[in-house]
Amino acid sequence: MDATSKEISRKTTAKRRFSFKRLCVILLVMAAAGLIISEATGNTQALADFLNPPMHFVEAAYITHEAGAGAQIFATDGGFFLATRDAMRFHNADGAEVFRHSHAMANPVLFGRGSYAAILEQGGRLFHVYNAQGLLYSIPTDAPIVRFALGMQGFAAIMTDGGRGILDIAVYNNFGTMFYYGGHADENIVPLLMDISHDGRVMAISYLDINDAQMNSFISLVSIYGNHAGADGIFAENRHNPGQIIGSMRFLANGSLVALSDTRIFVLNSVAETIWETPLGNRVTHVEFADNWFAVAYGDAMLNRPGHPSGTVIARNSFGIELFAHTTAGGAVRNLQAQGGNLVVGCNQGHLTALSNNGQVLWEKRLAGNVRDVGMLGDSNSLAALSPGQTSVLRRVRNN
Numbered sequence: 001m002d003a004t005s006k007e008i009s010r011k012t013t014a015k016r017r018f019s020f021k022r023l024c025v026i027l028l029v030m031a032a033a034g035l036i037i038s039e040a041t042g043n044t045q046a047l048a049d050f051l052n053p054p055m056h057f058v059e060a061a062y063i064t065h066e067a068g069a070g071a072q073i074f075a076t077d078g079g080f081f082l083a084t085r086d087a088m089r090f091h092n093a094d095g096a097e098v099f100r101h102s103h104a105m106a107n108p109v110l111f112g113r114g115s116y117a118a119i120l121e122q123g124g125r126l127f128h129v130y131n132a133q134g135l136l137y138s139i140p141t142d143a144p145i146v147r148f149a150l151g152m153q154g155f156a157a158i159m160t161d162g163g164r165g166i167l168d169i170a171v172y173n174n175f176g177t178m179f180y181y182g183g184h185a186d187e188n189i190v191p192l193l194m195d196i197s198h199d200g201r202v203m204a205i206s207y208l209d210i211n212d213a214q215m216n217s218f219i220s221l222v223s224i225y226g227n228h229a230g231a232d233g234i235f236a237e238n239r240h241n242p243g244q245i246i247g248s249m250r251f252l253a254n255g256s257l258v259a260l261s262d263t264r265i266f267v268l269n270s271v272a273e274t275i276w277e278t279p280l281g282n283r284v285t286h287v288e289f290a291d292n293w294f295a296v297a298y299g300d301a302m303l304n305r306p307g308h309p310s311g312t313v314i315a316r317n318s319f320g321i322e323l324f325a326h327t328t329a330g331g332a333v334r335n336l337q338a339q340g341g342n343l344v345v346g347c348n349q350g351h352l353t354a355l356s357n358n359g360q361v362l363w364e365k366r367l368a369g370n371v372r373d374v375g376m377l378g379d380s381n382s383l384a385a386l387s388p389g390q391t392s393v394l395r396r397v398r399n400n
Contacts, residue, residue, distance in 0.1 A: 057365055057383070060395040061095025067388040074112030075375025077339060078132055080384040081117040082391055083110040088119050090132050091384075093377040095393040099134040109148075116154040116174075120145060129156055129176070137176025143168070149203070151196035157203055157224075159191055167191060171203065171224045180224040182232040192217070197251045201225040202270075204257055206246040217241040217261060219249070221272050236272035247284070253291040256318045260284060265296065267320055276320030281307030288336035288343065293317045293357055295343055297333035313345055315357055324359025339376035344383070346374050354380040363396065 065071050069084035079092040085105055090098045107122040116136075120127035125141045127148065136154060146167075147159035154174030159167055165187055171180040180203075190208040197203070203222045208215055218239040222232065244261035251257050256275070257268040266277035282298035282305075295315040301307035308314070311331055315323040328347050335346040342362065345353045350367035352374060362380050373386040381396035 055363070055381075055396045055398050057394045057396050059392050061393040063089075063091060063095060063097075063391045063393075064389060065391070070108055071386060071388075071391065072108070072110040073373055073375055073384055073386045073391060074110055074117050075337065075339065075377055075384050076112075076115050076132065077378040078115070079377060080375055080391075081110065081112060081130065083108055083117070083119050088117070088128065088130060090117075090130065090134075091391075091393070093382055093393070098132060101128065101130070101135050103128065111148060111150045113150040114152040116150060116152075118148070118150045118156060120148060127156065127158065129154060129172075129174070136174055137172070139172060139176060147191050147194050149194035149196050151200055152198045153200050155196050155200050157194050157196055159194060159205075169194075169203075169205075169222075171196070173200070180233070182222070184232055187211075192246055193249045195249055195251050195257075196224070197255060198253050199255075202251075202255075204249060204251065206249055206259070208245060214242055215245070217244045217246045219246070219257070219259065219268065219272060221257075221270075236270075238268055238272040238274065240274070248287045250287075250289040250294070252289065252294070252318045254318050258289065258294050258318070260287060260296070265320075267318065278320065279305075281305040282310070282312075285333050286336045288338045290338040290340075290343075290357070293323060293338075295336055295338065297336055297345070299332060311347065313343075313355075315343065315355075315359070323357055324355070326353070326355055326359055326361075328353060329364070335373055337375045339378065339380075342376060342380045344374055344376055344380065346371065352383075367394075 065084055072083045074081045079090055082089045085108055087100050087102045089100045092098055105121040108119050109122050111118040116131055118127055118129045123144050125144055128138045129136045141160050143160040143162045145158050146161050149157040157171045159169050161167055166183045169182050170178050172178050188211040192206040192208055195204045203224045204219055206219045208217050218237055220234045221236040223235050241261060244263050246259050246261045248260040255270050259266055264277050264279050266274050269275050282301050284296055285299040286297040288295045293315055295313055298308045298312045300310050309327050311328040314325045328345055331348045333345055333347055337344050341357045343355045350371045352365045354362040367385055369387050371385050371387055375384045377384055383394040385392045385394055
């Protein structure tokens with residue numbers, strides 16, 4: 001190429017660069033002018049949508065099941081368990097079936113915790129525990145299971161009543177090996193709830209004591225690590241709940257125990273001392289627990305008690321400090337589901353709200369049809385929605 005040709009080529013390239021820069025300047029000026037006009041006319045949303053298109057949900061997959069199959073779901077960060085009367089299945093976040101384990105249960109009950117799930121028949125003598133790859137273990141029992149708890153590590157605790165005045169309690173590790181057994185007298189006491197700590201070392205059991213004229217609920221903390229067979233392992237108790245029934249109880253990741261009775265919410269430390277409490281002025285419709293925080297949905301106010309507007313959801317940390325309070329636009333809360341630092345609130349008529357644990361509204365959506373349950377699949381932008389005849393996988397995407 002001669003000198004003249006090189007000079008022509010250089011000037012052409014420079015001209016193209018100048019034209020590209022000029023086009024960028026023109027576009028920026030037009031965008032700024034549009035923003036000024038939009039601000040003046042109060043129409044900034046159109047420009048915002050142009051620069052950052054809004055997101056909406058699309059149905060990425062759906063799984064059909066019989067409407068009368070008693071379907072239940074439990075969502076994890078990698079997919080969801082789907083339990084029916086004839087099988088337990090796990091589907092990944094794209095809706096693809098990973099495994100299916102058949103069974104026959106007339107009234108199945110699904111339990112979920114972390115990345116594990118368990119299913120048992122109501123009043124039955126058998127339970128199965130699963131992870132996302134399939135069945136971990138199955139345990140048959142000699143007597144009907146009256147209480148059950150699933151731990152974060154796939155541990156399972158069962159309480160059976162053999163009719164001898166003793167409640168038999170057994171705890172199994174994630175290989176299905178029993179590592180704790182204890183007998184607890186059941187004379188004039190009614191077991192309410194059980195839970196296993198995140199590290200698998202402590203079990204909490206709540207009871208209703210009807211020995212006296214006034215009923216009294218109490219919570220026992222049981223060491224289940226290294227106990228010999230026959231030792232009850234109780235090392236601490238909280239018995240200061242006169243006239244109350246404990247309706248919900250769960251360990252958080254730091255070892256504290258959150259409990260809700262029909263009159264108050266309270267938090268216990270590792271030796272069953274109350275470190276925080278607050279009275280209830282509303283009926284509680286739902287409770288959801290994350291690693292180190294929990295959310296409570298409030299229904300109608302109780303008579304002669306100061307309360308919150310119905311449909312209010314309040315999240316607190318393990319010390320009882322309020323993280324946020326949110327009053328839903330969809331009325332009564334039908335379900336709560338936490339995943340990581342986010343919370344999805346489901347209300348009447350399929351109205352959903354996703355919140356971060358500082359109260360920021362991430363999105364709102366109304367789903368058509370009779371949606372019975374919703375779970376996040378890893379983050380708030382992927383959902384599994386359970387209806388009577390199918391479970392849909394919904395994914396939030398940007399408009400094209």
